[in-house]
Amino acid sequence: MKTDINELNGLLFQTKLKIDEDKKEEMIKRLNKDLEFVEKLFEVNVDGVEPLYHVTKLEDVRRDDVTGETLDNETIMNLARVGEYGYIVVPAVPAALESSEHKTKSN
Numbered sequence: 001m002k003t004d005i006n007e008l009n010g011l012l013f014q015t016k017l018k019i020d021e022d023k024k025e026e027m028i029k030r031l032n033k034d035l036e037f038v039e040k041l042f043e044v045n046v047d048g049v050e051p052l053y054h055v056t057k058l059e060d061v062r063r064d065d066v067t068g069e070t071l072d073n074e075t076i077m078n079l080a081r082v083g084e085y086g087y088i089v090v091p092a093v094p095a096a097l098e099s100s101e102h103k104t105k106s107n
Contacts, residue, residue: 001039003031 008028012019019027071079073086082089
């Protein structure tokens with residue numbers, strides 16, 4: 001498996017990362033080297049090898065996930081500072097708005 005400039009550009013678009021044009025060839029070489037390593041891992045014969053779930057023997061201390069009583073919508077809305085149309089209104093996070101594709105006209 002090999003990657004090329006089109007796949008790299010698609011990956012950069014999806015991850016919203018920016019790389020200088022002169023660094024893209026080096027990035028493609030590094031990605032191809034990593035892909036070759038992963039392909040070699042798939043070639044390893046693991047027949048008869050028990051799966052390793054945990055490196056150390058740790059006891060699972062999580063609680064059981066059980067359904068309990070829930071609050072009705074009216075009670076929740078009465079507890080909220082600001083509510084509108086059955087939803088709790090929270091302040092916007094400026095950093096999230098800057099990187100969001102859902103920018104408002106005031107941004």
